[in-house]
Amino acid sequence: MIALSDFLIISAALFCIGLYMIVSKRNAIQILIGIELMLNAGILNLVAFGMYDRVDNSGQIFALFAIVLAAATTAVALAIILNVYRRYKTIDPGKINAMGE
């Protein structure tokens, strides 16, 4: 029997890995992957805590919603990245610092 805490540990590890990827990677795609990892860590938490609602399974249903939303946001993010690339010929967020000027 896998204990709830194991799920939570994996989820926390996933979240930290995602966070690390977001702040350290020099490629917008990889940052996007990091975001996906963090989202999935959240979704994993939803599913894990869903064991306390066996009647309605609202945790799993909510997880499904979150997955759909994540797919949508990823699509939007990819579109943004594509436009950024067109404009700056790079997708390194460290070089896209026009806001600082």
Added chain:
Amino acid sequence: MEKFIPGTENDLLLYTLIAVFAPLLAAIINFCLPANRKHAGWVSTGAVLTSAAMAAILFIHIWENKTFHVQQLWFGIGDTKVFAGIWLNNLSVMMLGLVSLIALPVHIYSIAYMHHDARFNRYFTYLSFFCFSMLALVVVDSLILFYAFWELVGFSSYLLIGFWFTREAAVQANKKAFIMNRIGDVGLLAAIIILFSHFHTFDMVALFGEDGLVANAAIFNHLWIAPNSNLPVAWHYVVYAGIFLAVAAKSAQFPLHSWLPDAMEGPTSVSALIHAATMVAAGVFLLGRVYPLFTAEELDAFAIIGCFTAFMAATIALTQNDLKRILAYSTISQLGFMVMAMGVGAYQSSLFHLVTHAFFKCLLFLAAGVVIHEMQHIKEENKLDINPQSILYMGGLSGKLPVTCIAAIIGAMALIGLPGTSGYLSKDSILIQAFEWSDSKGAYFKLVPITALITALLTAFYVTRLIAKVFFGDFKLSLVNPNLKFHISDGGWNYVLPLIALALCSLFPLFSSNWLQYEDSWLFEGLGKIGYADTESVYHSLIPGVLTASSLVVIATAFFLYIRSKASAHSGPLFRVSYNEWYVDKDYNKFVVQGVLLLSNALYWFDRNIIDGIINLFSSITKALAALSAWADRYIVDGVIYLLTVLVRRTGNFVRMFQVGRVQYYLYSMLAAVLILFILKSMI
């Protein structure tokens, strides 16, 4: 004769204007001429000849016939209208004739006398300008114009006294004359202002004419009452004092007489015209114009001052050695007689004496000019170091200068007042009326005519001394230096003609057909309209007799003293008082001049130390305050502002550090903020 010369109002006005403005035109022409043109003399002479002709025509029309008064609105201020015009009566036409008649020979004389002067035409510019001012002075009818020409007369006198301005003495003399005349001018101005504020007019006819405002104003109960205003009587005395000062300054009366002897620094021809005959008579003329103003007591004061001046000047003249200075003091003395005559109510005698004195004193000065001129020749020819004006070097000139000598003797006789001369008529008339006047007064007033009588005898003495020392005896320079060369003569016709003309005018026929009785003089009768009481008193026969007899005795004594016994200078205390001119100048120097200098030094010190000190103190205080506020500005106000800017910059720089524009840094900071929030939360 009146039939041949048109005499309508307009003609009279025209004649007057020509008479007055011809000399001014000459002055302007001469002023514009290139330097040292000899035509200048003839331009001025022509102008004064024109004036004399016009004066003669006017005289024929006006004298004892009518008065002529025209005026025109000059300007108005509010309701006050000021008129300017011409007032001719017996007095003005007499003065008009006198001035132009005296000026004519003086001009002719000056052409020769000033011939070698480098500033020949400048001299004639001044002389013509003087004639213009003097002629205008006697005809104007407004007190303002009178004052203006009074000043111009003084100014031209100033210019001519200082004509040889390279001499220190001449500069000092004209400065002195100017300052002393200024005192009188201030008095006259004050008098005019008070008269105007009292009577509301400057018109002399309205004020002093027959039945004028002044004559109708009464002094009653300590009030001076005029038609429109009442003033305390003190103002009447102020007017009197102002006019007295004006008269004393212009006519050289004590205490303002001391400028006249110094004024002899000018050319002798100028002394003859201005400082003997005409300008100094302006004071007496002023008295004649404003005569109705004075009360009996005020006239008494004039009598006393005039008498004192006459006596003092005569005593000074006794011991002076400068030829012109003797004549100057004699002029002061005779002016004293005139003022005294005004004071004793002998109005017409005073003006009569003014006229006769003008002729014989001018004659004496011109004769003196010839003598000085010749002495100057001798001095230059023999390279001597002498003062050509000192009578100590002269003597025995009668042989060399016969015409001058005879002219001078006639002038001297007139000055002494010997029968047959004009001076006899006028001086005796003054003395007789002075005695009659003193009869109506207290016993002390007898002193006035007696002093005048003594003065007349002193006059005889000093005039004889002068004539004797100059024309008789031995030529003093030859005694010292037997090899002296001198070639001197009376000079050309320019010298001789004026002398002869003036000498003839100094004799009685010009003035009276009767050589013994002054009452028969036409001049006396013409002027005799103001309150002359024809009294028959013992003085009429007594005074002329006594005076003539004692004068002859004095003349004989003086002649004997100076020719036979060759009296030399004494040195008693009286002599010293006389020789030092009664110490008047010394006292003026000691008290007035030193006082003024002391006062101005004190004021200078006050200015320097107190006024400047206060201002400097203020400036130091202001500077200190300014420094303080500069410091406060720099360190407090600016400091606060700097502090603010520094704070803002620091804050800005600090905040800028987070705003680098890189997305990942924002995430970092979000993470850090969330972590800090959690850490803080867990700590609470």
